[in-house]
Amino acid sequence: MIETDVIVVGAGPAGSSAAKHAALGGAKVILIDKKSEIGSPKRCAEGVSIEGLERLGIKPNHRWITKKIEGVRIQSPDGTDIWLTEDQVKLPEAGYILERKVFDKYMAMDAARAGAEIRVKTLVTGVEKIKDGYIVETESMGKEETYKCKILIAADGPEGHVARWAGLKPAAKAKEMESGVQYEMCNVEFEKQGVIEFYLGSCAPGGYVWIFPKGEDIANVGLAVLPHKAEKTAIEYLDDFVANSPYLKNAQAVEINVGGDPVGGMTKKLYDDNIMVCGDAAGQVNPLTGGGIISGMTGGMCAGQVAAEAIKEDCSKKFLKQYDTIAHEALDHEIKRYKKVQEYLLTLSDEELDSIAHAFEDETFEKISTTEIVKKLVKISPKALLKLGKFV
Structure with missing residues (x-):
């Protein structure tokens, strides 16, 4: 022994x-x-925040960093984009995409x-x-x-x-365990380099689709769904997204990853x-x-x-x-604050997400963080104010 x-x-x-x-x-x-x-x-x-690494006393190393995050793109179901990039706003929660x-x-x-x-x-x-x-x-x-x-x-x-x-x-x-699947792909096209992308709504029920850049034409493309809200498997949702995305029309998968995510x-x-x-x-x-x-x-x-x-x-x-x-x-x-935000987002239809995205188009940000986005959400949505007023 x-x-x-x-x-x-x-x-x-x-x-x-x-x-x-x-x-x-x-x-x-x-x-x-x-x-x-x-x-x-x-x-x-593979995304982490710089501030989080600093709190843990971990110095960034080029051997395990593939890309510095330079902004965020959020797309609603009708294709409305919200761009939050470092040339427009401060990114206090900027981070890296790891290997x-x-x-x-x-x-x-x-x-x-x-x-x-x-x-x-x-x-x-x-x-x-x-x-x-x-x-x-x-x-x-x-x-x-x-x-x-x-x-x-x-x-x-x-x-x-x-x-x-x-x-x-x-x-x-079981109902709080997301089912996740992801491809690492090459031949991915980007509108803006270094921007992490999130796609919301029925493309990934209970979760979202992500495209996280790892190189000039390389990205993690994946999604997570809550099985009790989904009508198909996670891989079927992902394959549908890949087939319909103009940015992935020439993309090829070189790796697939699957797993559960407790949320x-x-x-x-x-x-x-x-x-x-x-x-x-x-x-x-x-x-x-x-x-x-x-x-x-x-x-x-x-x-x-x-x-x-x-x-x-x-x-x-x-x-x-x-x-x-x-x-x-x-x-x-x-964890507790963002659990409330997650529960709120789960109540929104595609149409409500589109409406919020349209309102966000007219908003300006001095800096960008998850907290700042939620504050703006509370400002523009009465339903969000009711559900998340104490968040801010």
């Missing part, structure tokens, strides 16, 4: 963040991932440099609660190994097997004796955008820091409640 202080399951950004900060705090850490290559396959549109296959490896390397050990192509097959921690069963390359840890951190994505095995409820109910908010229970949950497994995702890289890494950082202190003092749920407190302090403001 291999004994350690902390085991982190899942070497995505949240898990690597947890492993890094637990190791920096002096804990002996093992980071386990089932994949043979950390970061592959990717399961997101996740490289970024995730770099984050795992940061954890390793902090002192964590990494086990790739290692599948966790079961966990068992014992008096002073957890037993973790794994299988790797036909070899079974058993680990013992004082603290288990579950960062195994939206499926959340580890938390479920440990008796913690999953983050998202129901954070799980009610993030911890128990000797265990914490972070990242997508904990619902640490922006419900409006579906983005979870920065918020997941923030949750992972909180979990890692608390784990390092718990190893020195007390690994019971009484002590680990600190994680619940600081994670909610760090993330609630964004």
